[in-house]
């Protein structure tokens with residue numbers, strides 16, 4: 026975007042006071058980013074843990090922040106990989122919007138000059154693998170790193186904790202955001218007074234296969250198909266199964282996991298809305314998957330798989346193809362670290 030097209034009010038607002046003495050912004054070399062952030066994909070719900078349980082997976086979106094004094098635009102975004110041609114290249118991009126809003130409105134600071142963000146995306150968009158969480162988290166981490174003016178390896182972890190509740194507030198889905206930041210298996214809920222409660226559960230190592238059809242099933246749409254209230258017995262069913270799911274993943278008890286992943290709160294309404302999804306879940310189980318569920322709000326399906334990973338992936342893919350949708354699959358491990366922040 027050329028300078029003439031920039032929202033000049035916004036440009037002035039963010040750049041009227043150039044902050045001096047920003048140590049982390051002293052790098053002017055285009056080749057050296059100030060900061061790199063790597064954020065993992067996540068799978069929310071895991072069947073009965075609707076809106077409360079999520080895991081991080083080892084598929085990553087990476088973001089690099091550069092200070093480019095000679096650039097005319099206040100920010101430019103360069104994307105590679107997944108949906109690169111569809112993502113905005115200017116301040117309307119989610120990462121830029123979150124970065125500037127957080128810096129200006131929450132932290133009361135200004136951007137130190139023109140910025141460039143380079144995104145290398147491996148997490149498919151609109152798949153149920155938390156790609157939007159990665160963008161929100163990246164924007165927040167960049168904003169807080171700029172505001173802190175100095176970042177060391179030691180305080181990178183503090184930074185992750187500092188953006189946690191803001192990320193949940195902005196993105197809206199704690200069961201994606203929290204595992205993306207902290208890694209592993211996470212339980213997320215709120216206290217009676219609305220305070221965010223998170224608990225990270227040590228998890229036995231597991232491999233999963235996630236198959237994602239090319240089907241637009243945005244979270245807004247997939248939430249709209251859910252009923253406003255549930256019968257009490259469905260709620261009771263889910264409480265029991267969610268607790269068993271956590272215990273099965275903690276201990277690596279696959280027999281328990283096979284019984285635990287059964288949901289009555291969202292999957293009965295969402296599965297029929299995704300062509301080929303019911304068949305894909307069955308096919309995964311037929312090929313020996315331990316358990317299978319919708320990944321987040323879908324349309325991706327996640328299967329816990331001990332062996333024959335490729336066969337399970339291909340079987341799910343075939344079901345979607347037969348339903349008229351192209352599909353891709355990924356074989357992944359659970360990631361234990363969550364977001365990784367490194368200095369330039």
Ligand code: HSE
Pocket residue numbers: 069070075076077153155198200201244248291321322
């Ligand atoms: N728990 C959320 C849902 C996840 O199922 O709607 C959204 O990614």
